Amino acid sequence: MDRNQGNCEETQSFRGSSENQRAGSSLKGRKGKRLWKKVKYQLVEYNSLPAYLKDNEYILGHYRSEWPLRQVLLSVFTIHNETLNVWTHLIGFFLFLCLTIYTAMKVPQVVDLPTLQHFPEVLRNADFQKLRTELIACLPSLPQMPDLHRLREELKTLLPSVDLSSFSNWNIVELLSNCLLERFPSNHTDACVLCSMKEDVANIIAPLMVRPITRWPFFAFLGGAMFCLSASSTCHLLSCHSKRLSYIMLRLDYAGIAALISTSFYPPVYYSFMCYPVFCSLYIGFITLLGLGTILASLLPVFQTPEYRSFRAALFFGMGVSGVAPILHKLILFWNQPEALHTTGYEVLMGAFYGIGALVYAMRVPERWMPGKFDIAGHSHQLFHILVVAGAYTHYRAGLIYLRWRDMQGC
Template sequence: MEEKTSAIIRSSVVSKGFLKEEEEMKNRACKKTKCELVGYDSLPDYLKDNEFILGYYRCEWPLKETILSIFSIHNETLNIWTHLIGFLIFLSLAIITAMVVQREMSTSSSMQKYYLGQVVGTNLTEGLFACLLTTSSPDELGHPKRYFHANNLSNPCILTTIKDDIANSIIPQTTIPQTPHLMNPITRWPFFAFLFGAMFCLLTSSICHLILCHSKQTAYVMLRLDYAGISALIVTSFYPLVYYSFLCQPFYCHLYMTFITTFGVATVSVLLVPALQTANFRLVRATLFFCMGVSGLVPVMHKLVSFNHRPEVIMSTGYEFLMGTFYGLGVVVYAARIPERWVPGRFDVVGHSHQLFHLLVIAGAYTHYLAGLVYLKWRDIDKC
């Protein structure tokens, strides 16, 4: 009986070991098959997006192999790397911009101390001497009058409250070079919001193109994340334009920022509908993003009418026009699938419309970054 039992156990162990080995062999064979590049006709419907790109597709690869495919050649390689490099560029710009702000503030503090020291060194002795020789009339309570710069700019006595009033009694009477370094910088949050929106868009796009092919569920999630990233870039691009242009007109500032934020949320909500993910609605998706971008013409025109005498406004508008040209051209190329529709299969790996769209998005975002620098320079000097 015991021998039969042990024989059954050994048979079961051998059988399990054989099944396990067979399963591993099948998995290896399956992975090997899945990790081959296939043609457009072999794709499931959810991966069919551009019938003019005929080959070099990854189809339902295991997650590990899908991630590692970032280092291999396929029709998404340049889509991944263009926006990944773009993300790193804008991350560097954000860090550099933050460091420059800190350096300017430090420079402002040190230069103010320098000029204060210069003024005190040259005028303090004369001021004290004049003060000691000056007999001030007492106030109603019989105490000597205190002289403040606000109502007695010509009085040389600076013995008011040395700690609180020394700067007020000396510096306003002295001409200090008014450079941007001596100004308190305007708030940077709208500018950094735009940089964050650009980085979010570029990073989510890169990740989407990398792992979209893994499974239907992954594609469902990543496409929506990609659309959210595009909307975030468009919405946050409005923030520097609106905030800095209408800094002294809070009604218009709040109106425009509320409108574009609401428009962006509504666009993302509409694009969450599964039916709009198919290739048949490519033009609808492009039109929604195009309308979001074109709505920026309203605050731009308003800015030009209100501040046409400011050179910063003219310069920033030029950058914004160039940005709109890049974005608009990108939408046209994306929707028309140029140039692969002219020669299907020729641009499968390099040069197809989505890669050109990515490059134009980076160019447009960088142009808007340059416009943002103009806004900062303007509002650092000229506040309300």
């Protein structure tokens, strides 16, 4: 009896110790798992990276390496060596999204010529009668425009003594702005008053002379810019997840760069050569084929290796330099047009931004000079991103000039 009771107590003691061991083992397992996760999601040094993530040996630390997708997505709000690479182009994407919406809302509306019959009444009822006299004095210099003879007929009853046949090719709004400042009497030259009067006249007359040109080349450029910026930002955020995803993201990034360069040609080529359809088709077709060829070349596995960094930079730089031909051609055709010179200035500035960006990207400066000092902020790829956004915005400003030019003058 005592022996059986002793055996029973030993069995219970053994079971209790086994349960305690299992509980302890489970607790240790949970602690170990949390510790493993903590170690797993820590930032690592360059030498600890797998080969496919090694791209710039001058950035020594703060790398994410093969993190789970959830942690990779959340890392957009944490500090690592890709944080500014993500945000520089993410902010750029939203900038161009806003510019696209703004541009779409600012398309000028056509005002039918019959509304010109109300033009004398508008001037007569306006609150600047003195300006009306000066406007009449400027009317003989109105530009040659389609259907302008109808305007002449409307004005004959109001201005029988004015010779409306000797019109020059001046821009009507610029003419009024310049003429009014020169001819208005000195006792009415208050800057605020004149500015207000000129704006009123411009608002009255400019819509009557506008024929909105097609916007698709400009929106193609804006779409290419947004695709490039969003693809780049996504690539820098997700590429550390796995080798396969890195492969896909890098191809998307290269496709975005090629799309931005190709579509950047569309506004200057189309609006410069819209009256020369052969040249227009030739230039747009060439840059489109070059962009597609670059995208196909980027599909080769060797294209993304660090050894081909200079080749990638040279290829994209060459795509941009090919734009020199249509720009020079534009200057030859329109050397006497202020818009041609103004847009060329913007295009030279854009080329400078892109060229410096490609040079910084290829040379990996400044981190080459001080390895490890620019891991978080200031390294070459971040500078490259900023210069790309600056170049694209400069091109946007040039595009607005092209639109105003062709809206006013047509083909």
